[in-house]
Amino acid sequence: MAYGWLGESRTPFVGLPGNPVAVMVTFLQFVAPLLDRLHGQPMSPPRRLHAIADHLLKAA
Known part of the structure; x- marks a missing residue:
């Protein structure tokens, strides 16, 4: 990630x-x-998404 200001x-x-x-x-x-x-604006709370997988997920 980079941030800053561009130009005059x-x-x-x-x-x-x-x-x-x-x-x-x-x-x-x-x-x-x-x-x-x-x-x-005031800072909004983080968005949370709930999802259901259609197959088993294995840990890496």
Whole structure:
């Protein structure tokens, strides 16, 4: 992950990883709360998703 400001206008920049799952996790954990704060919104609680697998999952 990278963050900073671009150019003289100081445009905020956030660079995310390339893996689609890593992008989603990084966005939800870091970027979404940052955007809330930049827009003057209170931080929202983390989203929880419940899922049921249709097959057994083995530990690695």
